[in-house]
Amino acid sequence: MATVRYFAGAREAAGVESESVAATTVGALHAALVSRHPALTDVLPRCSLLVGGVRASDDAAPVGADETVDVLPPFAGG
Template sequence: MSAELTIRYFAAARAAAGVREEPAPGGLSLDELADVLGIRHGERLAAVLKVASFLVDGVVQHDREQPLPPAATVDVLPPFAGG
């Protein structure tokens, strides 16, 4: 079994999840992780995850199908308004 991921939520993602940070199962891709988190927290978070950007260990992750590294920290960043 892969080491657990740490998921950190920011702004609207934090509001939708209702938590600042939580563990998630390892060995998943971003798409799979989004499915797990959407089931865990409901449609409001699932909608945010569809448009969010993700940092994996501080680096932007564009490939949503690539398995995440073991014990990674995944930051969920919803689109931000303003400039």
């Protein structure tokens, strides 16, 4: 199972800091996350997903069983 870590607004919407999710692609992961946490429906489309530290923008991108996926909403700072 992949470990999904949530940051900022994504963490607030999910209600957890991290969790384990079984998914083999980014698209399947997205569907599983929205199913578990309906509040992510509006948040996830604005987020970047980093799979193993690399941005995954394609729903067909693979997600390994031992992968770490970071869900990063847009943020500003300085």
